[in-house]
Amino acid sequence: MxxxxxxxxxxxxxxxxxxxxxxxxxxxxxxxxxxxxxxxxxxxxxxxxxxxxxxxxxxxxxxxxxxxxxxxxxxxxxxxxxxxxxxxxxxxxxxxxxxxxxxxxxxxxxxxxxxxxxxxxxxxxxxxxxxxxxxxxxxxxxxxxxxxxxxxxxxxxxxxxxxxxxxxxxxxxxxxxxxxxxxxxxxxxxxxxxxxxxxxxxxxxxxxxxxxxxxxxxxxxxxxxxxxxxxxxxxxxxxxxxxxxxxxxxRKMYEIPLVRLRAEGDWSADIDAMVVYSPLQPFPSSSWDWIGLYMVGFTSMSDYITYTWVKDDEVAFNEELMQVYVSKEEIPVRGGECVLCYYSSALQCIIGISEPFKVSIKEIIVSLKSSAPSRKPSNIT
The missing domain is CATH 3.60.10.10 (Endonuclease/exonuclease/phosphatase)
Structure with a gap:
């Protein structure tokens, strides 16, 4: 692998x-x-x-x-x-x-x-x-x-x-x-x-x-x-x-995937993220379907960083577009090039893969406080 x-x-x-x-x-x-x-x-x-x-x-x-x-x-x-x-x-x-x-x-x-x-x-x-x-x-x-x-x-x-x-x-x-x-x-x-x-x-x-x-x-x-x-x-x-x-x-019997999906907006561990997907053909959807976040170059379907259950975190945008939210706690702090994959439980396979996108590195703010006495500028005359 x-x-x-x-x-x-x-x-x-x-x-x-x-x-x-x-x-x-x-x-x-x-x-x-x-x-x-x-x-x-x-x-x-x-x-x-x-x-x-x-x-x-x-x-x-x-x-x-x-x-x-x-x-x-x-x-x-x-x-x-x-x-x-x-x-x-x-x-x-x-x-x-x-x-x-x-x-x-x-x-x-x-x-x-x-x-x-x-x-x-x-x-x-x-x-x-x-x-x-x-x-x-x-x-x-x-x-x-x-x-x-x-x-x-x-x-x-x-x-x-x-x-x-x-x-x-x-x-x-x-x-x-x-x-x-x-x-x-x-x-x-x-x-x-x-x-x-x-x-x-x-x-x-x-x-x-x-x-x-x-x-x-x-x-x-x-x-x-x-x-x-x-x-x-x-x-x-x-x-x-x-x-x-x-x-x-x-000769291919079909040339388009069952689902098209993409990462919406900016992704980082600082904010909750959103996935938008749309079914392109009818397929047996299930409450056990999930969308996984993978690093580019992943080795297998089980090599995900995190996943979210489609039905649990889904919000219907309209009849053709669905939104699924991913908690910021599940997004990698270090960031990197990633893809999203839609896994169908009924078909036991990945039925849609997003284009690669960038997950930004989490911002870390470090505050330094010194215990040394402060030095004021010298008076200039």
Whole structure:
């Protein structure tokens, strides 16, 4: 968060299940257009009760397009390729969201599936695998990659795309080194860490979803992978991290935020302040909605300086403009560049961000009183 905030990225959502963590960041300019955020998890560890294996997901609406991000940690060891597929299908079947348009992962227009999927390189011996790695002839190993092999017979896997594995297998390394496992077990290198995606193909949709197909055709979404590689310089794990960069080309279903807000007048800790906001589109307002004051460069929605409940401190200016007061006791004494964010409790997201404005430094008056005898000017003759 401290690294990404200066680059104008804000943490929008996160979910954790033991060691499995998913963080979703967005550029500030997109935040008011990311809505309907939900997160969930599925355990597939020992008897389905332990969370060391399974999947965590975050789904959302991005300019009206339904996206889902699924991070999985599947069963380990060479012989459990079928179990890994079973776990993935179980996660896909059981994760449900409170969303009419996309209640399941598979209903989203774009799904990213990634994580430590634990698929191994089968059949090839250790000497051949390491020789291919040293010679960078990775393509000779692809046919025996278990995920590639399972895709040939599993319909669900065939719906997911993946870029070419033109980088070293990312597992397993000695800690703090670029050396593959030199322990007594000498595990065979493998591409355990993967990034795949599934983009909804309008041409394959069922006739029963004609209305949805018309919407998809009117508001197209295209995806292109720009980079798929590993980062060998990181050595704190026995895995090397994998990076995927994608470009999305889409037509926005809406281009204005739900709320416009601004700081009215001068802001400082010397006087009570006022926020003026106006709804630009209908949205489910709630007594739990609040407006937060943030420093420019804030890291997440919880990184506010102060907040005020909209309904508690609201005064109607007219039917289109609302005023909300902020107590001077809540305004930072040191001042600085700030923004205001309107948070919708019903939508679980920020739906409006003000332009940056200056909060003045609080005036401090210091009175000095001397105990020394006063000196009068000398008489001049």
């Amino acid at each position: 401290s690294t990404l905030a200066p680059l104008s990225y804000v943490k929008v959502s996160s979910i954790r299940m033991q060691g499995l963590l998913l963080l979703f960041f967005s550029k500030m300019e997109h935040v008011p257009f990311i809505r309907d955020i939900q997160a969930t998890y599925t355990r597939t560890g020992i008897f389905g009760y332990w969370g060391n294996k399974g999947g965590v997901s975050i789904r959302l609406s991005f300019y009206g397009h339904m996206l889902c991000f699924l991070n999985c940690h599947l069963a380990a060891h060479m012989k459990y390729a079928t179990e890994r597929v079973d776990e993935f299908e179980y996660i896909m079947d059981t994760q449900m969201f409170n969303c009419t348009k996309a209640p399941r992962i598979i209903d989203h227009r774009l799904v990213f599936w990634f994580g430590d999927l634990n698929f191994r390189i089968q059949d090839h011996g250790m000497h051949f695998v390491r020789s291919c790695i040293n010679n960078q002839t990775y393509s000779l190993l692809w046919s025996q990659d278990q995920l590639t092999m399972m895709k040939k017979k599993e319909q669900l896997l065939q719906e997911f795309e993946e870029g070419p594995l033109d980088f070293k297998p990312t597992y397993k390394f000695d800690l703090n080194s670029d050396t593959y496992d030199s322990s007594g077990k000498k595990r065979k290198p493998a591409w355990t860490d993967r990034i795949l995606w599934r983009s909804e193909d309008v041409s394959t949709q069922e006739p029963t979803v004609a209305e949805q197909r018309e919407e998809d055709e009117e508001f197209p979404l295209k995806i292109k992978q720009d980079l798929y590689t590993s980062k060998m310089e990181y050595s704190i794990s026995d895995h090397k991290p994998v990076i995927g960069i994608f470009s999305l080309e889409l």
